[in-house]
Amino acid sequence: MKRSISFIAILALVVMVGCSGDSPSAKPVPTVVPTAWGMPSFSASSLSPLVGTVIQVDAQITKDGSPAPDGTSVNFLSTGPGTVFGFTGGLITKGDLLLEEDVTVLTEGGYATTFFTVVPANETENPAGNYLLQARADNVVKQLTVQYRASVTTDGLALFSIDPRRGSYSGGDQAVIVGKGIQMPIEVYFDLNGVAYQAIIAGVTESIPLSEDGSITVVTPAFTGANNSIQQTADVRVIANAGTGSQETAILSNAFVLLPGGGPQIFGVSPNSGRSSGGEIVNILGQNFGSVSSDLSVSFTDPNGVVRLASVLSVAPDGTQIQAETPRFSTLPLTEDQPQDVAVSTVEGGTSLEDAFIVLADNPQPKITAISPTAGPLEGGTLVTIFGNGFQAPMQVFFGNLAAIDVNIFNDTTPANEDRITCVSPNYSQQNDVPPVVVDVKVVAINTGAQSSYSNFTYGDNFYISGNSPQEGGLGDLVIIYGSGFVDPLQVFLAGEQMQVISVSGTEIVVRIPDDLGTECGARGGAFRVLLLESNLETSGGDFTIRGNSPQVLRVTPIIISEADLGTGDADIVINGQYFSPEVLVRVGNYIAPSADVTVNSSTSIDVRDLPGIDQLGIVFNPIPCITGGGEPGVIAAATPVAVTVTNFPGDCSDTLPGAIVIEPTASVCTPTPAELVTSPIADGGTWSFPATVIDACSVPFFITIENTGGETATSILYSPPGSTFIPAGTTCTPSLAYGLSCTYSMIFCPTGLAGQKQDQLVIQYDDSQTTQFISINLSGEGT
Numbered sequence: 001m002k003r004s005i006s007f008i009a010i011l012a013l014v015v016m017v018g019c020s021g022d023s024p025s026a027k028p029v030p031t032v033v034p035t036a037w038g039m040p041s042f043s044a045s046s047l048s049p050l051v052g053t054v055i056q057v058d059a060q061i062t063k064d065g066s067p068a069p070d071g072t073s074v075n076f077l078s079t080g081p082g083t084v085f086g087f088t089g090g091l092i093t094k095g096d097l098l099l100e101e102d103v104t105v106l107t108e109g110g111y112a113t114t115f116f117t118v119v120p121a122n123e124t125e126n127p128a129g130n131y132l133l134q135a136r137a138d139n140v141v142k143q144l145t146v147q148y149r150a151s152v153t154t155d156g157l158a159l160f161s162i163d164p165r166r167g168s169y170s171g172g173d174q175a176v177i178v179g180k181g182i183q184m185p186i187e188v189y190f191d192l193n194g195v196a197y198q199a200i201i202a203g204v205t206e207s208i209p210l211s212e213d214g215s216i217t218v219v220t221p222a223f224t225g226a227n228n229s230i231q232q233t234a235d236v237r238v239i240a241n242a243g244t245g246s247q248e249t250a251i252l253s254n255a256f257v258l259l260p261g262g263g264p265q266i267f268g269v270s271p272n273s274g275r276s277s278g279g280e281i282v283n284i285l286g287q288n289f290g291s292v293s294s295d296l297s298v299s300f301t302d303p304n305g306v307v308r309l310a311s312v313l314s315v316a317p318d319g320t321q322i323q324a325e326t327p328r329f330s331t332l333p334l335t336e337d338q339p340q341d342v343a344v345s346t347v348e349g350g351t352s353l354e355d356a357f358i359v360l361a362d363n364p365q366p367k368i369t370a371i372s373p374t375a376g377p378l379e380g381g382t383l384v385t386i387f388g389n390g391f392q393a394p395m396q397v398f399f400g401n402l403a404a405i406d407v408n409i410f411n412d413t414t415p416a417n418e419d420r421i422t423c424v425s426p427n428y429s430q431q432n433d434v435p436p437v438v439v440d441v442k443v444v445a446i447n448t449g450a451q452s453s454y455s456n457f458t459y460g461d462n463f464y465i466s467g468n469s470p471q472e473g474g475l476g477d478l479v480i481i482y483g484s485g486f487v488d489p490l491q492v493f494l495a496g497e498q499m500q501v502i503s504v505s506g507t508e509i510v511v512r513i514p515d516d517l518g519t520e521c522g523a524r525g526g527a528f529r530v531l532l533l534e535s536n537l538e539t540s541g542g543d544f545t546i547r548g549n550s551p552q553v554l555r556v557t558p559i560i561i562s563e564a565d566l567g568t569g570d571a572d573i574v575i576n577g578q579y580f581s582p583e584v585l586v587r588v589g590n591y592i593a594p595s596a597d598v599t600v601n602s603s604t605s606i607d608v609r610d611l612p613g614i615d616q617l618g619i620v621f622n623p624i625p626c627i628t629g630g631g632e633p634g635v636i637a638a639a640t641p642v643a644v645t646v647t648n649f650p651g652d653c654s655d656t657l658p659g660a661i662v663i664e665p666t667a668s669v670c671t672p673t674p675a676e677l678v679t680s681p682i683a684d685g686g687t688w689s690f691p692a693t694v695i696d697a698c699s700v701p702f703f704i705t706i707e708n709t710g711g712e713t714a715t716s717i718l719y720s721p722p723g724s725t726f727i728p729a730g731t732t733c734t735p736s737l738a739y740g741l742s743c744t745y746s747m748i749f750c751p752t753g754l755a756g757q758k759q760d761q762l763v764i765q766y767d768d769s770q771t772t773q774f775i776s777i778n779l780s781g782e783g784t
Contacts, residue, residue: 038062042135042142044116045161045255051128051148053160054117054178057087059135059142060110067110068137074112075136077102077560079639081626081668082127082148085118102560111166112137118148126150129626129670132638134662139554141641141659145624155210157181157240157248166257170288170348171222174202177238179250182207182214187242190221190256192234197221223258232258264288264296264346266353273358273413276338278328281313282357289319290346298324300340300357326357333362336390337417360413364390366443368454373467377484377507378435378460380427386443386454391419394446399457400439402426428459435460465528465541472545474579475517478502481509481528481542493529494544513546519651522548549651552578556644556660563614563666571611573644573661580606581648588661589642590618606646617642619663626670632711632739634672637665672711675768677737680705682777688762690749690781699749699781701729706764707742714738714766725751726760726779737766751783758783 038061045056057076061068076087078101086099105112112135118127128150134143159179167173177188183206188199199218207214216238226232233254240248266286274280290296298310308327315322322344329338338359343352368388376382384404386397392411397404404423412418421443428437437459444451463485473479479499481492488504492511499511509530525545531538554577565571575586580603586593588611599607611617621637628634641659648654682688682704693699708714714737719728726747733743751758757780764775 036064037068037138037140038065039135039137039140039142042144044133044144044146045165045252046146047144048147048149049160050158051118051120051126051150053148053158054115055146056161056163056165057114057116057133057135058165059112059137061107061112061137061140062110068107070106070108072107072112072137073104074107075102075104075559076112076114077134077136077639077662078116078131079662079664079668080118080127080131080148081129081636081670082118082131083121083125085116085127085131087114087116109166113165115161116146126629129636130624130638132624134639134641136559139657143641147625150627155181155207157183157238157250159236159238159250159252160213162236162252162255165255166259167220169223169226169228169258169260171197171220173220175218175220175256177216177218177236177252178213179215179238180207180213181210181240181248181250182216182238183210183240185242185244186216187239188216188218189237189239190223190234191237191251192223192226192232192258195225196237197223197234220256226258228258229260231260234258264290264344264348264351266342266344266351266356268353269342269356272356273337273360274326276328276330276334276359276362278326280326282310282324282326284322284324284342284344285320286322286344286351287320288346288348289315289322289344290348291315291317291319293322296322296344296346298322299343299345300327300329301343301352302329302338302340302359329359334359335363335365336361337364358413358417361390361392363445363448363450364392365450366390366392366395366445366452368441368443368452371441371454371457374456375436375458375464375466375484376425378427378429378437380425380429382425384423384425384441384457386421386423386441387418388421388443388452389417389419390445390450390452391421391443392445395421396444396446397421397423398440398442398444399425399428399459400431402428402431425457425459433459463532463537463539465530465539468528468542468544471543472547473513474547474549475513475519476515477513479511479513479544481511481530483507483509483530483539483541485532485539486530487532487534489533491531491533493531495524495526495546499528517546519549519653521550521651521653524548547579548653549579549581549648550653551580551584551646551648551655553644553646553655553657553660554578556657558661560639560662560664561611562664566611566617566663567613569610572607572609573611575606575608575644575646575660576604577606577646577655578604579648580604580646581650583649585647585649587645587647588617591616614663617663621663621665628670628672628711630739632672633709634670634711636668636670639664672739674710674770675708675712675714675737675739675766675773676710677714677717677764677766677773677775678707678709679764679775679777680707684775684777687778687780690779692782692784693749693751695751695753695755695783697750698727701746701748703744703746704762704777705742705744706733706737708737708739710768711739712768712770714768716765716767718765719745720763720765721760723760725749725758726762726781747779749779749781751781753783755783757781 041060086101087103105114131146162177189196199221203217205215234256236252236255268285270283293312293315300308310324313323339355340357341352341354342356370387372385391409393409407423410420440453440455441457442453465483468481492499502510523545527540528542529540557574593608597609622640623635624638626634626636639662641662643658644660645656690699729746729748760779762777
């Protein structure tokens, strides 16, 4: 029989252990598994826009490998050389300067989207340069650099963004393209894998004047023939003045993301089970169902391939839900549950979901798959869980020939069909059998007489461990060990270490994990071992994990700290996480915080006061390329992430969160790069060979171009030789050379004396504000 997981599932872990009649069993505490956050992509619609251009910024967020739940908080922050720049939650319009350098956006469909721009603060400011953008979701951080270029005054066509940036292969999505130089007539194409798909123009706001922003509203095309099972990106191509002599074309590369899917999709059915006679109302949840009930059909298919049509009652206007009435599935009573595939067919295509609906058996055949625990005391009173399927009230449970008491039936109607029964084992002490006694456990359906048995429940195994609660803890925690035959005095061991025994009864031992156990960073544990000191009998069982003393740093607030606040008493942080010891050491960058400045509020929170200056933190601001106000290349100090480490004592167990905080430099000045002279056609270290020249004559001049490609001005430029063989032939070079300027230096070859090879070296020496540099070019010629 086919089985699958329902689209709406409740995951329950049921662990039942034996207990005495006067001491009910406790459920073990499930292990806490840390959430795994991820950021597969962090992107911007353009990485080199013009100043004033609005770009769209997207962060894709996952949780445990799946798209993050809607409403997950994602923090965006930015740093850069401008005065007015930042994010906004919606598309920025003209005159809207309410920009924030640090914003929080909530996810939708696994994405957090915001918009970013840079504008001049006044007529004289040129905010062009590199801007560092950062996204943070929980403990995951990613960064990217966007280089804003100086605005141009031309009226040419330029594209800035498209919103939204995602859509389906089936098309029909509305999107707005923003740019300048937008003039009618307009054509828009989405180019995918070399194929151009033309969009429908729904509206155009022309750029008046052409230097102003305009917009194009389009309906996306259907990407017929494309592989719609994978995610791909298409270029957006706009043609302005299409078909005229002044036609212009601009492209947004990889601007539109095509999401897998298309046509109808089924997410699940609610309720997902029903009776065989049908006639019940169910809701089919999904998307792309259309809005006209007469244009679709709903069918149920059983494991034998028999298809039965349901009656479609209504369709939600947004195409996300169908209400249907189930058909009659069988004219005879069913003895077992029957899974059904549910299919929906529309004018756009069809889809099905396997095992989406379960037809419940009228008279199910019970089947036991497992019991827990498998042993108990002769006097009974053990709480036993019976796992299986086909359990339908009313039922009886027997241990051998004795009926169990307090029988409770849990009938699972999901496709997993994991039924269970809880009951209390009867008293077997009056049967005059010598323990241990092994009996069968049997369940009987009272209405039909159908039954199922499971062997090997043991009565009167006088000394055993059946389980423990909880199953995980730390030093000093109490643990209850369940079983039978526990007689004081006894000793309890775990992972080779002796536990502290608090109390002993016949069926329970309470122990404490000693506080003075040798501290380890990693987890350890295993089964308990109980030793009876008078009889020297021992048994093992249960399972317990002693957590290691390693902390877990999850986040630090605030995320951004200004360099100006460091060392002033205002730079305080709060570290949040898990498993912090009462005594910790905190390291921020290279700085170890004094214990007087560290307060452990709880196992999940630490306060750190008064962070010092960047020198003590060991911070060297990351340099990123920029353009100075004078147009020279330079570098600027960028906001720099700093790691935070917490070390637990005892045990010296540490955890580090990279990039936990970001230090923002106070002075964000673009500093010119050092002067750098380059020569052509011969580079530094190369050789220039003059043509063979008659002795006591001179060759034609050799011209070399010298250009300054660094940001600073090269000064004190000196040339050597002049010599007697290789002679300067005049120069237009001055003793200084600013960025981007070049000059020409010339030499001639005038061999004297004996014929043969002549060699020398031209050395160009120059200075800037930081150092003296040299360029050497080897000179060679043959005198004839």
